[in-house]
Amino acid sequence: MDLSALNSAQQQATCAPEGAHRVIAGAGTGKTRTLVHRVAWLIDQGVPPSGIVLLTFTRRAAREMLQRASRQVGARAHGVRGGTFHSFAHRTLRRHAERVGRTPQFTVLDRGDAEEMVGIVRSRLGLGGRGRRRFPKSRTLLSMFSSATNTGRSLEAVVTAHHPRFRRDIHDIEAIREGYTALKARQDAVDFDDLLVFLAQLLAKDKLARADIAGACHHVLVDEYQDVNKLQARIACLLSVVHGNLMVVGDEAQSIYAFRGASVDNILDFDQIFPAASTTILTENYRSTAPVLKLANGVLESFRTGIDKALESRVGEGPTPLLVAVEDADRQADYVVERVLSLREEGVSLTAQAVLARSGFQLHAIELALSRANIPYQKFGGLRLTEAAHVKDVLALLRVAVNPRDSLAWLRVLPWCENVGRTTAQRVADARATGDQSPLSSMTRRRAPELDVIESLVGELRGMVRDPTAALATAIDGMRPFLVRNYDDPDERMRELESLLALSERFEDVPRLVSELALDPPRRSEATRTEDDALLTLSTIHSAKGLEWRSVVVVGLGDGAFPSGFALEDPTAIEEERRLLYVAITRAKRHLALIQPRFLTRRGGPVFSPGCQLLDEIPDLWSRVEAGWPGQSAEDDVVEPVGVSPEVEDRLARLADYFGD
Structure with missing residues (x-):
């Protein structure tokens, strides 16, 4: 079998002997290629294809790997058992259903x-x-x-x-x-979690089932091991308990899904579970230029936990990443538009560009700016600006203040109230549509005192139509008690609503705000397409993992935004924020810009950002980035970077020596 296309570390992982192995595959280092060759090499060595289990996070990933392996060893690769943890568990449980209290015909919910x-x-x-x-x-x-x-x-x-x-x-x-x-037991049903629970139960406690299931798994390979949860990690280990052959592949520096239950400890502690395990580290990067990786390595150096490594570019040199300071979210959006158009003129298509954010709501102002500039885009991660239910709620409240005959908006607002069902809401909305201005509380058969609250709130909003920011703030305050009652995550939804306040400042009055945000939101289907149908990508960093673009802009860097305010006092959470920045940076192949606003959007208006802990922790930051706004003329207001230059650091150090910290 020809392994000449692999570098030395990839060959070492591919040809690893029997036993437990951990492969730390840095971003862009050919992880998939290594796994594909490992599968092909095992088959070439005489391992029965059906004895190889390849566990991935998507069926598509497993299918693509096995298709590539078949190019190496032919149709034999088709016998490999590949798929997700859940699909493998499902196939296995069909054969052992009676052992977990189900029939082979059980229903999957x-x-x-x-x-x-x-x-x-x-x-x-x-x-x-x-x-x-x-x-x-x-x-x-x-x-x-x-x-x-x-x-x-x-x-x-x-x-x-x-x-x-x-x-x-x-x-x-x-x-x-x-x-x-x-x-579930009475109805002979299982949910997705039961598939994993029952499989783990069979492997851990049922000797006969373990001998059958794990006995057939001669070699177990797990992709993206940094993203498995504790239950999945246990299953992977249990599947290898008979033959002892387990290879896990992943990158602890890209573990960013703790909110889904993933734990970076699974890959970090692998050698504690398997003391004799070997570790191979892939560091040769085939995606990004040397300057991009220099910054990425700086982020790695700021980590408090992890496995020491430094990525090495096999692509060559390129432009230095930019650290751009802007005043606020509006200026950030302006910069994104200018950057995207400038690179497009240089030959970088929209498809090859992406704008990444810590949270979906940080992209709202950028969406509007792109729409005005006629730049088509697609968005991944988070909802479009007006698709979230709570955003629709507050806009409906503003709509009835502007137009009392808006029956659709009334139909959304009225059911917030106790004792107001859909039928009653429809009757009242129809009456208002005909011009009936009777008190809302008089239009219902059942007592509904909260209708008076809504009536009063709408009346207050009518007096604010010339001040969209004040009207929006009042509407958000007014719907707070309904938000708490109707949603299980009111605090998170409240923060997203408050992010709309910064957008409201650009509109002259409430009718214009409502018409742009509610009646004609930016939509991909309505975007003006280019001649090659190219689309700029807007994405949360979580949704961008595993992808790459020639140009990447990372927005919203500042304490309280990126990193999240909830992480600032939590060592474990702030470490994941560092990993999130590393993932964002390593999506860029050549062009990279990081944007750091001076002011972050908060309740009541913009709040000054004292800096960004993630950037401040990078050793010798200014040797890894340069400041600038491409295309800025000498007459324009020059915005200096918020980060600390070497000269400022020296002055601060001398002052600290004299005055103390």
Whole structure:
């Protein structure tokens, strides 16, 4: 078998002997190529293809790897068992269903089915109905159950950490979980988490099942191991328990999915579980230029935990990454438009460019700027500006203030109130559409005092039509109690609503704000297409992982935004923010710009950002980046970078020596 296309580290991983192996594959270092050759090499060495198990996070990834392996060893690669953890568990459980209390014909519940079943149990137990204080909805309950299952924590620990407002309901929540488990058993059903739980149970506790399942797994290979949760890691280890051959491939520096239950400890602690395991580190990067990797390596040096490595470019030199300071979100959006158009003129197509953000809401102002500049784009991660339910809610409130006959907006607002159902809301909305201005509370048969609150709020908003920022702030404040009651994550939704305040300042009045944000939002389908149908990519960093572009702009760097304000006092969380920055930087092949606004959008207006901890921690930052706004003329206002230059650092050090810290 020809391995000449592989570098020495890739060859070492490909030809590793039997046993446990950890492959640390830095960004852009040919991880997939290495896995493909490992599969082909094992087959070439005489390992039965059916004895090779390749576990990935998507079926597409497994299919593409096996297709590439077949080019090396022919049709023999088709016998390899590849797929996701869930698909492998599903196929296995069909053969062993009776051992876990199911029949071979068991039903697999999708997310919607599972939520509906949780709702049935919730209703049967009399929880969450009218007249009772706020109780989590079915979707939130299912999320709690799943988090506890996949991370190995107790349900109480999950609720305390992520849903503290429901801590006093823990006994009722546990009762629903027990009822849900029992109902699934009675109906011969399993949900996605059960597939993994039952597989782990068979492997750990059933000797006969373990001999059959793990005995058939001569070599187990796991892709993206830094993203597995505790349950998945346990399954991977258990599958290899008979033959002892397990290879995990991943990059601890790209572990960014803790919110999904992933734990970086799984890949870091691999040698604790397997003391004799070997570790191969891939560092030769085939994606990015040397200057981009110099900055990425600086981020790696700022890590508090991890495996020492430095990426080496096999691409060559290129432009130095830019660190651009701007005044606020509007200037940031202006810079993005200028940068995108400038690079396009230089021959970098829109398809080869991306704008990445820590959170989807940070892209809102950029969406509007791109739409005005007639730049077509596609967005991944987060919702479009007006697609989120709570954003639609607040815009509906403004719409009825501007146009009392807007029945669709009334139909969205009225059901917020207690004792106002869909039928009543429809009747009142139809009456308002005909011009009936009778008090809202007089239009219902049942007493609904909250209608008076809505009436008063709408009246207040009518007096603010010339001040869109004040009107939006008032509408957000007014809907706060309804938000708390109607959504399980009100704080997060409130923060997103408050991000709209900065956008409101660019509109002359409320009607214009409403018309642009509600009636004619930027949409991909309505974007003006270029002759080659190219689209700029807007994405959260989480959604961009595994992708690459010739040019990348990373926006919103500043304490409280990126890194997240919730991470600043949490060592574990801030470490994941460092990894998130590393992932963002290593998406760039040649052109890279980081934007650091002086002012971040906060409640009540812009708030001065003192800096960015993630950037401040990079050793010798200014040897890795340069400041600038390409295309800026001498007459323009020069915006100096917020980061600290060597000269300023020297002055600060001398002052600290004299005055003390």
